[in-house]
Amino acid sequence: ITCNEMPSAGTNCFGRGIALQRYYFDQKLQKCRSFEYFGCSGNSNNFRSKTDCENFCLANADKVCDGSSPLKDPSGQLQKCTSSMACPSGYNCNAKQYCCPISGHFSVII
Secondary structure (H helix, E strand, O other): OHHHOOOOOOEEOOOOOOOEEEEEEEOOOOEEEEEEEOEEOOOOOOEOOHHHHHHHHOOOHHHHOOOOOOOEOOOOOEOEOOOOOOOOOOEEEOOOOEEEEOOOOOOOOO
């Protein structure tokens, strides 16, 4: 949900229009972009650095599934799994709790 939210500048709590440079994930462009944050309120799509934003919202396949593409939910977020919430057929829940394709299985999207 965090990475799907629109950026929110929040409210001014430092006085005199002081703003901080922060980063949000742009779902449409699939990249982290800067915005001005006024210090209070806002939402959780608000990161102190571009690296923090990318690490949270752009967990790439190399880090998540050892080079293969992790399963994504309908909103584009990586599909998490637990012992009580298994991955669908063709995927295994890895140690990082992401649904990764089982070697030799391919998904066909129609």
